[in-house]
Amino acid sequence: QKEVEQNSGPLSVPEGAIASLNCTYSDRGSQSFFWYRQYSGKSPELIMFIYSNGDKEDGRFTAQLNKASQYVSLLIRDSQPSDSATYLCAVANQAGTALIFGKGTTLSVSS
Amino acid sequence: DVKVTQSSRYLVKRTGEKVFLECVQDMDHENMFWYRQDPGLGLRLIYFSYDVKMKEKGDIPEGYSVSREKKERFSLILESASTNQTSMYLCASTGGAVDTQYFGPGTRLTVL
Numbered sequence: 001q002k003e004v005e006q007n008s009g010p011l012s013v014p015e016g017a018i019a020s021l022n023c024t025y026s027d028r029g030s031q032s033f034f035w036y037r038q039y040s041g042k043s044p045e046l047i048m049f050i051y052s053n054g055d056k057e058d059g060r061f062t063a064q065l066n067k068a069s070q071y072v073s074l075l076i077r078d079s080q081p082s083d084s085a086t087y088l089c090a091v092a093n094q095a096g097t098a099l100i101f102g103k104g105t106t107l108s109v110s111s
Numbered sequence: 112d113v114k115v116t117q118s119s120r121y122l123v124k125r126t127g128e129k130v131f132l133e134c135v136q137d138m139d140h141e142n143m144f145w146y147r148q149d150p151g152l153g154l155r156l157i158y159f160s161y162d163v164k165m166k167e168k169g170d171i172p173e174g175y176s177v178s179r180e181k182k183e184r185f186s187l188i189l190e191s192a193s194t195n196q197t198s199m200y201l202c203a204s205t206g207g208a209v210d211t212q213y214f215g216p217g218t219r220l221t222v223l
Contacts, residue, residue: 034211043201043214044154088154090212097161098144098169099212103153 002027006102019076023089032092035074079109115215123221130189134202142205143185147198192222
């Protein structure tokens with residue numbers, strides 16, 4: 001069974017700090033990686049995707065991928081209370097037919 | 112904008128009832144998915160479909176079936192609802208190979 005592991009949290013950071021969310025995956029053949037944000041009572045929405053080793057930046061968000069270590073992370077700079085949510089890491093299976101989701105990390109940003 | 116809609120936001124059914132959950136997407140996506148989400152267990156894939164009349168089992172297909180007669184519509188069927196199927200059900204769609212999945216608003220199903 002292919003797995004995606006995340007620390008469930010909660011991860012608590014003060015407003016303005018950097019929040020670091022981590023994810024490891026078991027399928028070495030995975031090629032596509034996604035970060036979703038889910039507010040309480042809402043459905044997940046995509047924040048970023050990353051396919052290549054290294055960093056990918058989009059505004060306050062940076063995704064980092066290290067395929068050798070089977071590790072993907074999401075950094076949120078200048079964290080805001082509105083960033084308080086559950087962050088889901090998702091990894092595409094080798095066949096590219098489905099995503100495997102982690103259980104999510106809950107982030108709480110205090111003002 | 113991609114729009115994925117689900118037939119109900121909240122649904123209450125009795126044990127043994129047959130339950131239909133419908134999902135419609137308006138972006139001509141080939142791939143559609145049904146998940147359930149439970150506290151502490153995360154999102155779990157029930158079934159997915161990559162074309163009309165095609166279906167594939169996900170991780171937890173037991174007790175469920177699906178139907179995809181038209182490209183835009185993917186239905187999840189609980190043949191005989193049980194209390195352990197009380198959950199949030201989320202539908203998603205994506206075009207082509209695995210890409211960004213767009214989720215519907217979810218249906219919170221309670222089976223009494």
